[in-house]
Amino acid sequence: MRFSQIRSYDNYIKANLQLNLLVDSGINCHLKDEHTVTIDPFLSPALGGIKLMVLDTDLSRAQQILESAEDAYIKTLACPGCGSKSLERQALVKLPGWGKRLVDRLRGINESVFSSEIICRSCGRRADDLGQFS
Ligand SMILES: [Zn+2]
Numbered sequence: 001m002r003f004s005q006i007r008s009y010d011n012y013i014k015a016n017l018q019l020n021l022l023v024d025s026g027i028n029c030h031l032k033d034e035h036t037v038t039i040d041p042f043l044s045p046a047l048g049g050i051k052l053m054v055l056d057t058d059l060s061r062a063q064q065i066l067e068s069a070e071d072a073y074i075k076t077l078a079c080p081g082c083g084s085k086s087l088e089r090q091a092l093v094k095l096p097g098w099g100k101r102l103v104d105r106l107r108g109i110n111e112s113v114f115s116s117e118i119i120c121r122s123c124g125r126r127a128d129d130l131g132q133f134s
Helices: 012-024 034-039 041-047 056-074 098-107
Strands: 003-009 029-032 050-055 087-094 113-120
Touching: 003 012, 003 029, 003 056, 012 029, 012 034, 012 050, 012 056, 034 041, 034 050, 050 056, 056 087
Parallel strands: none
Antiparallel strands: 003 050, 003 113, 029 050, 087 113
């Protein structure tokens, strides 16, 4: 059985919420590096955060479940700057440095950091994926 990373988190609460959402939908998945990152958050950037790993055959269904849950959540938010409800989610993929990418390739894994940010289409304000606007 081969698992691939579908999301990464530096927050164990969101990691577990999304894990449980997938488990409840019958997706074969688990969290990787949860305990290490929770005990020592300073290691999170080096490890690429807490990783949500999904069985390859469940990947596209898991992606759909997470995206529809994230879109439903964003619809409940209003921009703190202009009050607009026209918020949009954008996926971000951060590739690790070339050294780590090489080691990952030799180990047969891909540990890019997957996250998203929310952008207000009215005023352009940005927020991280927990809806905390800067
Ligand atoms: Zn706005």
